[in-house]
Amino acid sequence: MIEDDLRAAFARKEAEVPDAWPLVRRIDASARQHRRRRVAAQVTGAMLAVGLLALGIPGLMRQINPALMPHGSAASEPARPLNIVIAGTDQSDPQGPPGRTDIIILAHVPADRSGVYLLTIPRDLWVDIDAYPPTGFAGRQGKINEAYVDGGAELLRREVAELTGVSIDGTAIVNFPGFVNLVDRLGGVHFCLDAPVTIWDPSVPPDRRKVYPAGCATRGSAELLQLLTQRKLQPVGDFSRQQLNAQFLAALARQVTQGSALANLGALRTLYDGAKQDLTLDLGNIDPVALVWELRSALGNVQFALVPAYPKTYDGVSAVALAPEAPLLFDALRSDALGGWIDAHKGQPLSWIPSPMSTPTGGVG
Amino acid sequence: MHYEEFVSARLQALLRYAVMLTGDMHQAEDLVQDTMIRVQIHWRRVSATDVPETYVKRMLTNAFVDARRGSWLRRVVLRAEPEERPATVDYAQRAVERDAVWSALSRLPRRQRAALVLRFYEDMDDTRSAEILGCAVGTIRSLVSRALATLRHDLAAPAALGGKS
Numbered sequence: 001m002i003e004d005d006l007r008a009a010f011a012r013k014e015a016e017v018p019d020a021w022p023l024v025r026r027i028d029a030s031a032r033q034h035r036r037r038r039v040a041a042q043v044t045g046a047m048l049a050v051g052l053l054a055l056g057i058p059g060l061m062r063q064i065n066p067a068l069m070p071h072g073s074a075a076s077e078p079a080r081p082l083n084i085v086i087a088g089t090d091q092s093d094p095q096g097p098p099g100r101t102d103i104i105i106l107a108h109v110p111a112d113r114s115g116v117y118l119l120t121i122p123r124d125l126w127v128d129i130d131a132y133p134p135t136g137f138a139g140r141q142g143k144i145n146e147a148y149v150d151g152g153a154e155l156l157r158r159e160v161a162e163l164t165g166v167s168i169d170g171t172a173i174v175n176f177p178g179f180v181n182l183v184d185r186l187g188g189v190h191f192c193l194d195a196p197v198t199i200w201d202p203s204v205p206p207d208r209r210k211v212y213p214a215g216c217a218t219r220g221s222a223e224l225l226q227l228l229t230q231r232k233l234q235p236v237g238d239f240s241r242q243q244l245n246a247q248f249l250a251a252l253a254r255q256v257t258q259g260s261a262l263a264n265l266g267a268l269r270t271l272y273d274g275a276k277q278d279l280t281l282d283l284g285n286i287d288p289v290a291l292v293w294e295l296r297s298a299l300g301n302v303q304f305a306l307v308p309a310y311p312k313t314y315d316g317v318s319a320v321a322l323a324p325e326a327p328l329l330f331d332a333l334r335s336d337a338l339g340g341w342i343d344a345h346k347g348q349p350l351s352w353i354p355s356p357m358s359t360p361t362g363g364v365g
Numbered sequence: 366m367h368y369e370e371f372v373s374a375r376l377q378a379l380l381r382y383a384v385m386l387t388g389d390m391h392q393a394e395d396l397v398q399d400t401m402i403r404v405q406i407h408w409r410r411v412s413a414t415d416v417p418e419t420y421v422k423r424m425l426t427n428a429f430v431d432a433r434r435g436s437w438l439r440r441v442v443l444r445a446e447p448e449e450r451p452a453t454v455d456y457a458q459r460a461v462e463r464d465a466v467w468s469a470l471s472r473l474p475r476r477q478r479a480a481l482v483l484r485f486y487e488d489m490d491d492t493r494s495a496e497i498l499g500c501a502v503g504t505i506r507s508l509v510s511r512a513l514a515t516l517r518h519d520l521a522a523p524a525a526l527g528g529k530s
Contacts, residue, residue: 002517003485009466010385010486017384018394020377027372027398031405265373290369 081336082109082291084170084283085160086118087148088245090229091175099175101148102229102238103245106160106168110336113294115301117338118249119329120242121160122309126319130158143319148173153282164330170283176225178278183221185274191251192216197227197244224248239306246304253299262296265289305329305342366417368408372401375418379425385482386429388471396432400425423497430475430498469519477512480505 084107091099106119123145131139132151147159153171161168174182183189192215199210212227219227228245231238256262261271272289281288292299308323332341376397383393404411404421414420470478476498483494484505491505498505 002513002520005466005520006470006481006485006516009464009470010482012464013385013388013467014381016390017377017381018390020380020397023380023394023397023401024372024376027401027405030398031402265367265369269367269370287367289367293369 079111079113081111081166082286083107083164083166083168084172085153085157085168086172086249087153087156087174088179088228089148089173089175092177094175094177098149098152101145101156101173102231103241104144104156104160105246105249106164107249108166108333108338109295109298110339113298115303115339116253116295116298117342118246118302118304119164119333119338120246120304120306121163122242122307122320123238124318124320125163125307125309126312126314126317126321127159127163130155130162141314143317153280165334170281170286172283173280174278178280179225180221181278182275183224186252186255188218188220189224189248189252190216190218190255191224191227191248193227193244194247197230199226200230242306243304246306250302250304253302257296257299262293265293268293303339303342305338305345366412368405368412371404371412371417371421375421376401379421382422382482382487383425383429385486386426386479388467396425396429400428419493419496423499426479426497427499430479432475465520466516469516472519473512473515477508477515480508481512484509 086103086105086107087101088103089099089101091097100123102123104121104123106121108117108119109115110117121144123143125144126141127144127147129137129139129142129144129147129150131137132155135151135155137150137155144156144159144163147155151158153173157168157171193212195214197212198206199212201209210226212223228241228248230244231241256271261267269289272292276288283291308325308329309320310323312319312321329338329341332338379401380393380397383396384390387393387396400421403424411417411420470481473481479498480494483489483497484491487494489497491502494505495502498508500508
């Protein structure tokens with residue numbers, strides 16, 4: 001029957017259908033060019049042809065790695081450095097008081113998208129907190145983690161912007177329940193401890209306290225929450241906590257980029273749709289899914305550094321001040337040279353805190 | 366829905382459909398590229414339709430039916446950069462030698478060919494096919510029956526066409 005022959009012919013032809021992904025990139029390049037021409041002048045068929053000639057070299061299709069992400073609607077165009085403040089609060093009841101930002105991290109993406117750099121900011125850093133009229137906050141000197149209490153994510157954003165001298169594109173705040181949900185949804189996070197961590201518990205004698213040994217394991221949300229909130233690992237300051245949290249974010253990024261969640265945009269959007277209620281995101285015009293997609297390979301190269309600071313007491317309050325090296329770090333950040341600064345300081349022990357720490361700046365192994 | 370989501374989910378299927386329409390991988394890519402550029406630019410309008418996928422398929426089918434020999438894109442690109450297209454296979458020759466059905470298909474008028482692909486490859490009912498071809502349901506039926514009649518005739522002929530009945 002002719003109908004059967006037809007179906008069979010179509011079935012045979014399926015083997016000749018090429019992979020669609022290289023085409024996506026060509027389409028995007030052509031569409032961008034097309035759009036630009038339309039804005040600049042009347043588009044004629046000839047102009048479109050010129051644009052496509054310049055970009056859509058058919059041979060390129062054979063060379064493009066299908067795994068290369070499509071350059072779709074980029075989070076920023078043209079590519080410029082991005083800065084986002086990530087903060088973890090100790091809020092345990094979403095309906096309750098906002099909690100304090102015990103973890104403040106500036107996530108910096110250089111213009112070339114070669115990696116993601118995390119700068120941890122000590123929560124006890126003594127700053128001049130600006131007034132914030134919307135909440136009636138009059139402004140005062142205090143620890144930077146008070147900014148969130150007094151003026152929410154927006155005031156925190158401003159303080160970090162003032163501290164570092166860069167403009168901040170957005171904020172991502174996560175509380176305890178949100179963190180637990182995110183980790184549970186991932187089925188745990190594979191995370192390595194460089195050194196044993198003893199859990200602070202004044203109700204138990206020191207030799208009976210829980211110790212997490214050094215080493216790697218896939219850890220659940222309860223365990224991670226306990227590890228990442230430990231602050232009394234040094235006599236003063238929370239430098240170890242900063243480091244652990246930065247290491248955790250690096251491990252998280254690596255796990256997500258290696259998994260199937262970033263296999264394609266659909267999978268990423270599904271992940272995001274599930275996760276978005278566990279975060280308070282304010283990214284302005286930036287689409288978080290487009291952003292993560294654009295950073296898909298950059299997220300495989302996450303490095304971190306602690307903002308240099310040392311313990312100092314102000315009016316009887318035990319706080320932390322910027323070390324002399326800090327302005328150099330912020331200079332590097334502002335001139336899109338943070339990667340170089342981190343490379344130069346990698347492996348050096350921190351000179352500005354009482355007890356030595358291992359790998360104060362680090363990358364992902 | 367976002368454009369990237371649509372592309373991610375649908376592009377491969379669209380490309381398959383285009384290959385069945387054109388019978389040729391390169392023409393199919395050109396066809397999809399032409400169409401998707403317009404889809405991306407007019408995404409707001411496209412995504413506002415009930416079923417964007419159907420609308421896009423319709424755009425692509427129209428582009429196929431209305432096009433003359435190959436897309437103007439390919440003709441222009443080919444002319445300017447001839448070395449980019451591998452000048453290897455004579456598709457027409459290959460079709461005759463290996464697949465008489467494809468050879469016969471390629472001789473059909475484009476609308477008839479599209480109607481066949483929609484019914485026998487996409488397994489679409491006549492109502493949906495009519496939506497995509499932008500014609501009446503009755504037209505789909507007559508397109509299909511005329512196309513099948515032509516194919517039966519062409520493929521029933523002896524050795525000259527590679528004789529397959």
